[in-house]
Amino acid sequence: xxxxxxxxxxxxxxxxxxxxxxxxxxxxxxxxxxxxxxxxxxxxxxxxxxxxxxxxxxxxxxxxxxxxxxxxxxxxxxxxxxxxxxxxxxxxxxxxxxxxxxxxxxxxxxxxxxxxxxxxxxxxxxxxxxxxxxxxxxxxxxxxxxxxxxxxxxxxxxxxxxxxxxxxxxxxxxxxxxxxxxxxxxxxxxxxxxxxxxxxxxxxxxxxxxxxxxxxxxxxxxxxxxxxxxxxxxxxxxxxxxxxxxxxxxxxxxxx
Numbered sequence: 001x002x003x004x005x006x007x008x009x010x011x012x013x014x015x016x017x018x019x020x021x022x023x024x025x026x027x028x029x030x031x032x033x034x035x036x037x038x039x040x041x042x043x044x045x046x047x048x049x050x051x052x053x054x055x056x057x058x059x060x061x062x063x064x065x066x067x068x069x070x071x072x073x074x075x076x077x078x079x080x081x082x083x084x085x086x087x088x089x090x091x092x093x094x095x096x097x098x099x100x101x102x103x104x105x106x107x108x109x110x111x112x113x114x115x116x117x118x119x120x121x122x123x124x125x126x127x128x129x130x131x132x133x134x135x136x137x138x139x140x141x142x143x144x145x146x147x148x149x150x151x152x153x154x155x156x157x158x159x160x161x162x163x164x165x166x167x168x169x170x171x172x173x174x175x176x177x178x179x180x181x182x183x184x185x186x187x188x189x190x191x192x193x194x195x196x197x198x199x200x201x202x203x204x205x206x207x208x209x210x211x212x213x214x215x216x217x218x219x220x221x222x223x224x225x226x227x228x229x230x231x232x233x234x235x236x237x238x239x240x241x242x243x244x245x246x247x248x249x250x251x252x253x254x255x256x
Contacts, residue, residue, distance in 0.1 A: 001233055006036030006081060006250055007109060007154060007187070007218030008227065012055035012063055013040040016222035020070055023224045028078050030228035036081035036252075037067055038109050043086075044095045049119050057099065064103040081252065083107040085154060088144030089117045097149070097255065107252040109187075109218075111154040112141050125198070129163035134171045142178040149255045152216050153179060155189040157204035165203070172204055176213050185248055186213055188239060190232040191220035200239060209243030216250050 008023055009016040020037065027035040040054035050056070055063060064082060071080035083106050086096065115122040115136050124137055137159040144150060156175060161168055179186055186208060192199040208215060217236050221227045240247050 001030050001032070001228060001230060002217060002219070003032055004034035004036070004249060005032065005219045005221070005227060006034075006038060006083065006107065006151070006252075007085065007189075007220045008035060008037045008039075009085075009220075009222045010037060010039045010055075010063065012059045013053055015053055018224040020066055023221065023227055024070060024074055024078060024080065026224045026227045028074075032078060032227070034079040034081060035227070036083055036107065038083040038085045038107070039063060041084035041086040041096065041100065043089070043118070044092055044099055045117075045119060046092070051118060060100065060103060068104065081106045083109060083151070083252075085109045085111045087112050087114060087118065088140060088147070090143065091117055093147075101256045105255060107151040107250075108149055108255045109152060109154050110141065110144050110150040112137065112144065112158065115140055124158045125160050127160045127162055127198070129161070131161070131163060131167045131171070134159050134161040134167065138171045138175045141175055145178050145182040145184045148182070149253065150184060151250050151253045152185040152187055152218075154187045154218060154220065155192060155199050156186045157199045157201040160198050168203060169207060172207055173211065176208055176211050180211065180213050183214075185216045185250060187216050187218040188236045189218055189220050190226070190229050190236060191222070193232040193235050194226070194229055200236070202239075205239055205243050205245065209245050212246060214248045215240065215245045216248060
């Protein structure tokens with residue numbers, strides 16, 4: 001099983017369950033040496049809009065303080081890291097960095113669930129045959145990687161393009177090459193495996209193997225038992241072997 005996982009959520013995002021302690025104890029029992037929490041980040045949206053799947057800004061202090069306390073309590077048993085999974089919304093990204101920069105933060109994971117700004121509701125995972133939609137996703141994720149703020153890209157093939165395979169290859173080649181140029185690993189997402197989602201996508205990982213991109217595995221745990229998801233992990237490792245993927249350990253990038 002994994003020795004380190006950096007993709008772990010908490011109840012604050014309103015679609016995960018269990019306490020931080022339960023996740024930590026599960027990780028220790030599984031033999032992990034490092035557990036990173038990366039709950040869906042707070043965002044400072046203009047107006048009265050707010051997302052229904054991320055923590056609220058006023059929960060951030062409790063999130064960080066809880067993990068700092070547990071980090072100290074478990075320091076002799078496991079390393080605890082504090083981060084966020086966040087989208088890259090250019091118009092409010094600086095405000096986001098300024099806000100979360102008030103608190104200790106070890107890393108950011110990019111999970112681009114929406115394009116443009118979330119208020120437009122252009123969901124990245126919508127099944128589509130629109131090559132412009134795919135290109136927009138690749139452009140936004142690539143711009144995010146070039147900021148140098150992100151440790152890795154979660155479920156990079158979330159954009160669910162089902163049109164021309166040549167377009168798929170062209171656009172995702174751009175994304176993978178940008179990841180390689182910026183030193184940003186790509187995540188094989190275990191939630192996608194256990195949830196039978198449209199990712200991991202075989203075509204994407206075949207291309208990543210061909211191009212030689214760095215790859216990590218992330219549990220994307222929304223409940224404690226998923227920190228040790230052996231069946232999904234074994235399927236991810238089969239993917240690594242099938243396409244000769246370059247599996248690496250993430251090197252955390254402090255975002256500030």
